[in-house]
């Protein structure tokens with residue numbers, strides 16, 4: 740079998756599959772590569788298609804990078820609110836008084852610690 744037998748129209752119809760690595764077999768990749776080495780119009784088409792695809796991907800990516808839609812923001816806020824509503828918040832304070840005498844002088848040290856604990860129970864599956 741001659742590897743150079745792939746027809747131009749075949750190549751042109753499936754060039755996108757080649758770019759996306761969706762050709763069914765390795766042999767076909769070889770056929771395409773041989774063809775591109777020898778056929779300038781098809782190689783040009785390959786480059787054009789590649790450029791178009793990466794242009795589209797960039798376009799999509801840039802579009803997705805824009806501000807999150809209002810609905811998504813609302814959903815995130817609602818989730819935060821419902822988490823807050825079902826959480827328990829407890830405050831603990833602990834006071835420590837230490838008295839010590841050194842060289843005839845008595846010092847009292849008062850330490851107060853505050854701890855805030857937020858507890859949330861996630862429903863089990």
Ligand SMILES: [Zn+2]
Pocket residue numbers: 746747748750774778779780781782
């Ligand atoms: Zn060709």
